[in-house]
Amino acid sequence: MAIIDIKTEITGNVWKIVAEVGQAIEEDDPILILESMKMEIPVTAPEGGKLVAILTAEGDTVTEGTVVARIEA
Template sequence: MSQILSLMAGNIYKVLVNPGDRIEAGTEVVILESMKMEIPIEAETEGIVREVRAVEGDFVNEGDILIELE
């Protein structure tokens, strides 16, 4: 199992995947809003989305788990 982490503190603007989705490395999974900029968070590995911990509107810190892959 691998995890996709937040690269910086900010608000979750949009979640682009759902549990059960198969994703490839480089797939955008979450759009983070920080300092009035939209920052896409990409998967570093391929896998199947096991759990989405990011909820649109939530504030996250650097290193928080956004997505778990299996």
């Protein structure tokens, strides 16, 4: 089993967390939604697995490259 970090691609605010720890995740499933410049940008899983950690909270500000979640593939 490998742990895979899920990183943001842009700077923004965590608008909504849509997945839960322990949930089975498929490739491209949304984990959370960022708000940046009045746009909603989903942060998705790069591959399938089990979501083992969410490392941010709704309302947090994140920068490009921030690890926001981890999945076990």
